[in-house]
Amino acid sequence: MSLSVITYDRILSIIGEVVRVALPPQVRMDPNGPRYGDLAVVREGEGEARLAQVVKLDPGEASLQVFGGAQGLSTRACVQFLGHPPRVAFSGNIMGRVFTGAGAVADGGPPLSQEPQVEIGGPSANPARRALASRMIRTDVPMIDVFNSLVESQKIPIFSTAGEPHNTLLARIGVQADADVVVFGGLGLTFDDYWRFRATFEDAGVFARTVMFVNQAADPPLERLLVPDMALAVAEKFAIEEKKRVLVLLTDMTAFADALKEVGVAMERVPSNRGYLGDLYSQLARRYEKAAVFHGAGSVTILSVTTMPGGDVTHPVPDNTGYITEGQFYLRDGFIDPFGSLSRLKQHVIGKETREDHSAVMNTMIRFYAGARDAERKQAMAFELSDYDLRLLRYGALFKTRFMDITTSIPLEAALDLGWKTMAECFSPEELLVRQNLIDTYYPAQAA
Incomplete structure (x- = not known):
């Protein structure tokens, strides 16, 4: 017998959006009976059918979660199982x-x-x-x-x-x-x-x-x-x-x-x-x-x-x-x-699918930004700032404006080039601590 044509009208309880319905003996023994996750339809009288899902199976009963809410339902409602999970x-x-x-x-x-x-x-x-x-x-x-x-x-x-x-x-x-x-x-x-x-x-x-x-x-x-x-x-x-x-x-x-x-x-x-x-x-x-x-x-x-x-x-x-x-x-x-x-x-993917300088740019820029944060704390505590500290502060402001704004849209290669440009505006090639072949290839010539 198809589950979808059987009407289950013995509602045990309604708590929140969960309806507990009793299952007759012939259904309890049926291996094709209601399964965890199956859909069902709950309706009271001529009211609107509400979709529900089996969320728990106990001996002789099934608990259904009513997605549209159980407000207005009573224990006189009826349940029909659809025999399949949501699709x-x-x-x-x-x-x-x-x-x-x-x-x-x-x-x-x-x-x-x-x-x-x-x-x-x-x-x-x-x-x-x-x-x-x-x-x-x-x-x-x-x-x-x-x-x-x-x-x-x-x-x-x-x-x-x-x-x-x-x-x-x-x-x-x-x-x-x-x-x-x-x-x-x-x-x-x-x-x-x-x-x-x-x-x-x-x-x-x-x-x-x-x-x-x-x-x-x-x-x-x-x-x-x-x-x-x-x-x-x-x-x-x-x-x-x-x-x-x-x-x-x-x-x-x-x-x-x-x-x-x-x-x-x-x-x-x-x-x-x-x-x-x-x-x-x-x-x-x-x-x-x-x-x-x-x-x-x-x-x-x-x-x-x-x-x-x-x-x-x-x-x-x-x-x-x-x-x-x-x-x-x-x-x-x-x-x-x-x-x-x-x-x-x-x-x-870094350095494999992307450009060879990707890893160096990533690590160096984050190192400088960490230094910029330290310089900001020194400035906030009124410590005397060195020339290097001032350049870190300038770099931190540029980094936040050019990279951290979530509305910024830059292709990866252009972002890497902008990273080199930003670092070159604040630091010399020796201060980058990057492999010389990468500096020779990517460090902006006008800044060298």
Whole structure:
């Protein structure tokens, strides 16, 4: 008997957005009965059908998470299981389209109900079948390209706080990155933020290679649990079947973790650190580990935003994220912090895929900027400054203006040339402590 034609009308309880329904004996023994992650429809009388998902199975009962919220439902409601986990449309026709957090068309365009469907939330690729990361994804953001290169198959977050321009940075990377496809997943965005992302992609002429899944702040919070899975399922299909280089942009994964906590509270699960559940690490890792380079196919790279409540990096979400991902970009005071940021895969491309002077420029410029910060502290404490200190201060001001501004857009080679020019304006060749052959080739002749 098909599960979809059986009506389950014995509701045991409704707590928050979680509905517990009793399963009859014949279904309890059926190996094809409801499974964890399957979808269901909850309806009361002639009311609107609400989509739900199985989040827990116990002997004789199933717990369902209602994405539209359980407000207005009573124990007289009925449940029908659909017999499959959530699915999302996948074909070339989804390019340039916007979907809700539940996968429905949200841009007023034609429906895609006849398009092939792909199940979301599947396992990540076997690590033994992945290719080694060896290609750089250029973003034209100098603080990334020069100092912490983004590499194909990398999973890396932007650690930020409220009020920082992380959405501006993420949109700029989506526009400028040399990826074939950009899949955007927005979690809990205000309408203004959503529209700013969309307008940025459209104005830059890249919307045709972009797919957007957006859960807005006014939408059911629990739909935020589906957005990363839908975005990553589509990205994986583009990478494997279409052999595309796919960049997945996710904002904000702290909102995703908060939705997980909300479900756990409704299910009366024992909380762990600061109210988050003990499986937070596993839930985040399931999504981030989708990043991969596939042999003979394309790749999936994940760049996410993780907001730190109160700027606390020990908060459970950024803390767990740091153990999963391969570095991080710290956004502080409107700048990408050159000291807190780190890309653990940059050594795979620097000097191999990029210019021979890349490593020297990166290390030397950061060394001088660290000296400039020390000189600023000496100046603040009214110490006497040497001529070298004054040149460090001048260099620090130039570095912040030319490189750290997140609105700056410079191709990598031009950024390296600008690095040499900036250092030459403040320091002699001997003070750079760089190999002579690089100085002979790249140090500006007019400054020598």
